[in-house]
Amino acid sequence: MAARYGDEMEALLSDTGADARIVGDLARGGMRMQLKAWPFPLLALVLGVAGLLAGAGISWLIPNTYVSEATLLMEGSPSAASAIHEMMPLDVAAVSRASLSRIIQEVGLYRDEQRVTPLEDVIDEMRRAIHIDYSTARQRPEAVAFNVSFACKDPGKAQETVMALIARLQEEATKSATRADAGPEKATVVDIANLPVRPVSPTHTFVIVVGFLGGLVLAAMLRLIFRRGWIRRRFATFAVAMGIAGLLFAAGADAVNLASSRAGQRSIFWENHYRSTATFVLPTIQLADMYAIKQQVLSRTSLAGILQDPRFRLYSKQQATTPLEDIVQLMKSNISVITQGYRDGTFVSLSFEYPDRFKVQQTVTVLINRFREIANRGITAHVDSAPAPKIEILDQPSTPVSPVKPNRYLISGMGGFCGMFLAGIISLLRRRWKPEPQIPVNS
Amino acid sequence: MSDPGLLVLASLAEGDKHGYAMMLDIETFAGVKLGPGTLYGAITRLEQQGWIRPVNSTDRRRPYTITPDGRGHLQEELAALNQVVRTGLARLRHA
Numbered sequence: 001m002a003a004r005y006g007d008e009m010e011a012l013l014s015d016t017g018a019d020a021r022i023v024g025d026l027a028r029g030g031m032r033m034q035l036k037a038w039p040f041p042l043l044a045l046v047l048g049v050a051g052l053l054a055g056a057g058i059s060w061l062i063p064n065t066y067v068s069e070a071t072l073l074m075e076g077s078p079s080a081a082s083a084i085h086e087m088m089p090l091d092v093a094a095v096s097r098a099s100l101s102r103i104i105q106e107v108g109l110y111r112d113e114q115r116v117t118p119l120e121d122v123i124d125e126m127r128r129a130i131h132i133d134y135s136t137a138r139q140r141p142e143a144v145a146f147n148v149s150f151a152c153k154d155p156g157k158a159q160e161t162v163m164a165l166i167a168r169l170q171e172e173a174t175k176s177a178t179r180a181d182a183g184p185e186k187a188t189v190v191d192i193a194n195l196p197v198r199p200v201s202p203t204h205t206f207v208i209v210v211g212f213l214g215g216l217v218l219a220a221m222l223r224l225i226f227r228r229g230w231i232r233r234r235f236a237t238f239a240v241a242m243g244i245a246g247l248l249f250a251a252g253a254d255a256v257n258l259a260s261s262r263a264g265q266r267s268i269f270w271e272n273h274y275r276s277t278a279t280f281v282l283p284t285i286q287l288a289d290m291y292a293i294k295q296q297v298l299s300r301t302s303l304a305g306i307l308q309d310p311r312f313r314l315y316s317k318q319q320a321t322t323p324l325e326d327i328v329q330l331m332k333s334n335i336s337v338i339t340q341g342y343r344d345g346t347f348v349s350l351s352f353e354y355p356d357r358f359k360v361q362q363t364v365t366v367l368i369n370r371f372r373e374i375a376n377r378g379i380t381a382h383v384d385s386a387p388a389p390k391i392e393i394l395d396q397p398s399t400p401v402s403p404v405k406p407n408r409y410l411i412s413g414m415g416g417f418c419g420m421f422l423a424g425i426i427s428l429l430r431r432r433w434k435p436e437p438q439i440p441v442n443s
Numbered sequence: 444m445s446d447p448g449l450l451v452l453a454s455l456a457e458g459d460k461h462g463y464a465m466m467l468d469i470e471t472f473a474g475v476k477l478g479p480g481t482l483y484g485a486i487t488r489l490e491q492q493g494w495i496r497p498v499n500s501t502d503r504r505r506p507y508t509i510t511p512d513g514r515g516h517l518q519e520e521l522a523a524l525n526q527v528v529r530t531g532l533a534r535l536r537h538a
Binding site for chain 1: 461463466478483484505
């Protein structure tokens with residue numbers, strides 16, 4: 001085609017001049033002609049290579065992730081199953097908020113993220129990067145081996161973090177022996193009730209999506225009202241603009257709502273719901289006894305006492321119009337209690353959702369105290385005299401050499417495959433267009 | 444109406460023209476600005492269909508002429524469009 005039309009195009013460009021619009025039009029026209037003219041193998045090759053290069057480019061933009069891994073042995077349990085059972089609470093304590101925030105400060109992790117994200121979110125991100133996987137060691141079947149790994153952009157920090165996690169596990173193993181020997185229960189708080197920063201509902205993403213869709217709906221309504229004019233003629237552009245305006249408005253309203261909520265004021269636009277969670281252990285209360293304790297803590301009398309406490313004034317608006325019974329049920333439905341047996345004790349994770357982030361934290365603290373009071377009232381358990389679990393390091397934390405992510409070959413290969421797939425689609429679509437005879441090139 | 448092929452045929456129905464002249468003519472009678480890529484895409488398709496052909500010229504600005512098949516095709520297309528225009532206008536008058 002260049003041989004056929006080259007001189008004419010050159011003459012035309014010298015007449016019209018070349019600006020961005022014309023260059024764009026030329027590129028589009030040329031691409032369309034090539035896609036129609038090239039045979040499938042050439043199209044597949046060109047788009048495959050283009051996809052491969054695009055995939056390679058994208059993969060280089062993704063930062064490397066390194067994983068450090070250590071293997072530990074846990075001894076001192078009568079069976080592998082009980083060793084795994086004993087390990088779980090140590091695992092929970094090692095990845096608790098208090099433990100991880102200490103590690104973050106000690107190792108200097110997530111410095112950039114901490115500037116823009118609350119510590120709660122950084123801790124959640126860190127938890128997702130930690131893996132503690134269990135297996136048994138063939139040479140010593142009575143022991144449980146487990147791998148502790150952490151993924152990080154810095155290989156040195158990945159290794160340091162694994163060392164810190166091992167140290168926490170060993171600390172918790174020692175503490176668990178101390179708790180068992182200490183006699184009757186002292187509830188130990190592993191994670192205090194947090195003061196939530198972000199609401200659990202509605203989420204930021206939900207607000208943004210609703211804002212965008214609201215903008216589109218408003219655009220459709222305006223189109224129905226204004227039957228003439230540019231709204232009709234340029235509806236697609238108008239709808240997208242309204243969607244973006246709705247998205248920006250929703251994002252702004254969400255920010256204002258959050259700011260007023262953090263300042264202790266009422267939310268302006270909609271009610272945000274916050275969740276506070278605490279984790280604590282009752283070392284001498286067995287799992288079987290927890291049901292009765294939980295029932296007492298969440299009983300109508302107990303929750304009504306909290307509701308009517310003048311310090312909290314929970315559900316104050318509803319209390320004026322709704323029977324107390326219904327409000328108690330509402331409060332109960334927003335409380336979550338998860339229990340897990342551990343040696344002769346029980347780990348408890350308690351969370352509560354409420355529109356006020358300060359009151360939600362206070363309520364969780366009160367509920368923890370209720371658990372303590374009821375547990376202390378007369379339910380006792382015998383203290384286990386089994387020895388504390390011993391953790392031995394089988395493999396020291398590795399120093400990562402090559403990144404585990406991103407897999408650049410895979411991403412590039414997928415880009416190439418997508419390019420060839422696109423060539424196949426274009427080739428199929430081309431057959432539906434009118435068949436066009438080839439132009440003979442003039443000599 | 445913004446189909447580039449139809450606009451090029453309509454422009455050439457008046458007489459032979461090269462690319463730039465077609466662009467200016469189309470902009471005048473239809474108010475549509477065709478870019479060089481779009482114009483030559485249309486010229487390629489029309490030439491392949493046998494509805495236009497190039498005229499021999501020594502100048503780089505090669506003129507094109509509409510063929511009898513091209514005139515026939517243009518007539519059919521405009522007749523169909525005319526039917527739509529007349530029906531639409533009549534309905535608007537009676538609405």
